[in-house]
Amino acid sequence: MSRPPLEVAEVVRQHGAAFLQRYGHTLSGEQHRALRAIAVCRTAALGGHITQCDHCGHEEQAYNSCRHRSCPKCHGAAQAAWLTAREGEVLDTPYVHVIFTLPHALGPLALQNPRHLYGLLFRTVAQTLQDIAQDPKHLGAEIGGLAVLHTWGQQLHHHPHLHCVLPAGGLALDGTQWIPCRSHFFLPVRVLSRRFRRLYLAGLEHAYSQGHLTLTGRCQELAEPTPWRCLLAALRDKEWVVYAKEPLPEPQHVLKYLARYTHRVAISNHRLMALENGQVTFRYKDYQHGHRLRTLTLDAVEFLRRLMLHVPPHGFHRMRHFGFLANRVRQQKLAQCRTLLGQATPLHAPGKAMAPDLKPPEGTTGEPGAVCPVCHDGRMQLITTVYRQPAVWGLSVPAPGLDTS
Secondary structure: OOOOOOOHHHHHHHHHHHHHHHHHHHOOHHHHHHHHHHHHOOOHHHOEEEEEEOOOOOEEEEEOOOOOOOOOOOOHHHHHHHHHHHHHHOOOOOEEEEEEEOOHHHHHHHHHOHHHHHHHHHHHHHHHHHHHHHOOOOOOEEOEEEEEEEEEOOOOOEEEEEEEEEEOEEEEOOOOOEEEOEOOEOOOHHHHHHHHHHHHHHHHHHHHHOOOOOOOHHHHHHHOHHHHHHHHHHHHHOOOOEEEOOOEOOHHHHHHHHOOOOOOOOOOHHHEEEEEOOEEEEEEEEHHHOOEEEEEEEEHHHHHHHHHOOOOOOOOOOEEEEEOOOOOOHHHHHHHHHHHHOOOOOOOOOOOOOOOOOOOOOOOOOOOOOEOOOOOOOEEEEEEEEOOOOOOOOOOOOOOOOOOO
16 A cells, blocks of 8 residues: 555644644643654654665665554554454354444543443443343344444544444354354344443443543533433433444455454544645545545644544553453354354464455565565665654653644
8 A cells, every 4th residue: 555645643743733732731641642652653753774775775764653553554563463363263154243323412421531431332232232132032142242442433523333243143042053143134223222222321320320420521510410310311312323234244254344443543644635724634435425435624723633532541442352252251152153153163274364455564665674665676774773762752842743832
């Protein structure tokens, strides 16, 4: 994949100071770190090396990556490694994709309490799917899957939702057979929606009663019992969105399908089109009008404000397994599933299945030992090591391009 002409890092370097002047006091430490990481990624500030071709003398500068999970340039290698590790876990059965969305009214509360509300989202979605699947009226089986949190929409607005990808069936409750779902139907979305709503609101009420929620700014009035009860009543009267796609019939493609959702960030560099006169123009898909590609232009400071909404709390896991794919039982249950499905070995040979489809991380041509990108005959040899600048991660020291002096 070719290097994009414009990067999010350039927006941060040019307009990060103005953004911090307006919104810096509202950012968490993790959001400050994310902004700095994006600005210094693959620059001399993080160090690196210079290589030279031993045939034609061509030189390449390769600087180190920040490896921050919110950086658009740093998820490729982590995604490839994660998918390779998952290759032995794919079952020879169709897979389904179910999406659970939090109501818009919970947005301000989620932004103030991301760890509590996003964690509750994971727990209630997993419990909802497992409860309904175990009901003999629906599937009557033990299921397992992967859930991935995304908090953005195509225009970078706050839109928290959970993507769940799981085998289209499960283990019989007595463990004696594999029970597949119907060919074009997994579980009833209306039933899933009602159970999801009930469990989530029960968990939210518990967190409120225990004083675990931060209620300031736009949420300050919710500290009073009457507005809080009104919010809960409105949420109970609303239909919560749960969307289930038709089962993916070819399991050998499930890892490629997963790659669309794992290790993603709010916006990729390839969607950016222009940065002119303090405004950013980028592409987005208009899902309400046939997935048409459109363009949106935002003030650069507003663009960065929306981007920072999607930095997860420090240490928060955005991907989690549940059911028979939970870490503590995964290997035992997968072996049982493969036996019942008549699948003697893992569907993919580890390390091979996804290799042709994964894109290598940008900037690998300058690595020592790589073939020269100019003459294609020589090899790149290390000639200079560039050391990282002192205190580059210190939040009290302005990052390159963010000097407000």
